Amino acid sequence: MNDPKTALENFQIKGAIRSVALFGGGHINDTYKVETSEAQYLLQRINTDVFRDTDIFEANLNALFTTKSDVLVEHVPTWKNTWLFLDTSGAWKTQLFDKDTYAPQMADDLRQVSEVAKGFGKFTSLGLSADAFQETIPDFHNLQWRLEQLDEAIESDLARRKAEAQNLIDQANAYRWINQKMECLKVEGLPQRLCHNDTKIDNILLSCSSNQFKYVIDLDTVGPGYALYDFGDMMRTLLSPTKESEPDVSKIELREDYYVSLRDGFLSQCEHALTALEIESLAFGGQYMTYIMAIRFLADYLNGDVYYKVSHEEENFVRARNQLRLLKLMDDLADKE
Numbered sequence: 001m002n003d004p005k006t007a008l009e010n011f012q013i014k015g016a017i018r019s020v021a022l023f024g025g026g027h028i029n030d031t032y033k034v035e036t037s038e039a040q041y042l043l044q045r046i047n048t049d050v051f052r053d054t055d056i057f058e059a060n061l062n063a064l065f066t067t068k069s070d071v072l073v074e075h076v077p078t079w080k081n082t083w084l085f086l087d088t089s090g091a092w093k094t095q096l097f098d099k100d101t102y103a104p105q106m107a108d109d110l111r112q113v114s115e116v117a118k119g120f121g122k123f124t125s126l127g128l129s130a131d132a133f134q135e136t137i138p139d140f141h142n143l144q145w146r147l148e149q150l151d152e153a154i155e156s157d158l159a160r161r162k163a164e165a166q167n168l169i170d171q172a173n174a175y176r177w178i179n180q181k182m183e184c185l186k187v188e189g190l191p192q193r194l195c196h197n198d199t200k201i202d203n204i205l206l207s208c209s210s211n212q213f214k215y216v217i218d219l220d221t222v223g224p225g226y227a228l229y230d231f232g233d234m235m236r237t238l239l240s241p242t243k244e245s246e247p248d249v250s251k252i253e254l255r256e257d258y259y260v261s262l263r264d265g266f267l268s269q270c271e272h273a274l275t276a277l278e279i280e281s282l283a284f285g286g287q288y289m290t291y292i293m294a295i296r297f298l299a300d301y302l303n304g305d306v307y308y309k310v311s312h313e314e315e316n317f318v319r320a321r322n323q324l325r326l327l328k329l330m331d332d333l334a335d336k337e
């Protein structure tokens, strides 16, 4: 039963419900804005075809909320004192909505980039041990496994799109060294860390009045990872003035001054918590995360759009093409340095 109002009855919210409306644009879950006579909330329906192990999710949220931190938005428990309410349509979760906040959609000035980076830097320095968490989606950022998934998608060609995508497949295959480089970093001793694992710009809330960082949101993928994942996904989503589905590939660019702001903002909050190898490998995170997203979009295109929401037939193709373009720009820049 996919009914937000019925799901809401299971949470300890205050006041009588006045309105419930769809909100935001995630690729996987549905989010609703809720107004009651006393407060405002965000209710999320987590897609349990993607997040299959809700016990792990619940345990991660518990581990996350053990330390009271002003980096995270306050969540509302159910009447049974759990964070998730399960029904046949998925897992529901509720958090307070702070009226003085907004989620920026695209970085358009350096201060904004710095605030987003500071926010995720604060998350990195929360000091929670990665060992206390498990992955909500197994192998989520395991590139080796994602490459195997791509190989399977190419092999089965379920949607008969392989011929059309051949050029993208060739481009993607040329970057397999990124996986080897990551494996070397692990052997060299890159430590695991608690990561957010989805550090897109719109997963930060800034204050409407001051434009300063307020909260990190979208906690469904929080779990063990490497610092370069979170730094890299910020590079992927902050450095170009384009959205993932940008129709005009020539608009994709790397703004180097944005990179400086991103790095300075992030390190200002968490440099003390990171090892030298982690700091040295942060920039490689841009290539790693952009590559993994190119592969995931491409595999989903070949599989017939079974994972990401799409608004038109070619959207996953366009997303994969754009990520590969961004990766090329990052790679050229890394060669120059």
Ligand code: GN1
Pocket (backbone or CB within 6 Å): 025, 026, 027, 028, 029, 050, 137, 197, 198, 200, 218, 221, 244, 293
């Ligand atoms: C998905 O659903 P959303 O938009 O928060 C995806 C991320 C990708 C992102 C790309 C669980 O996040 O890994 O980076 O799309 N989340 C999942 O926009 O697959």
Ligand code: MG
Pocket (backbone or CB within 6 Å): 026, 198, 218, 220, 221
């Ligand atoms: Mg997410």
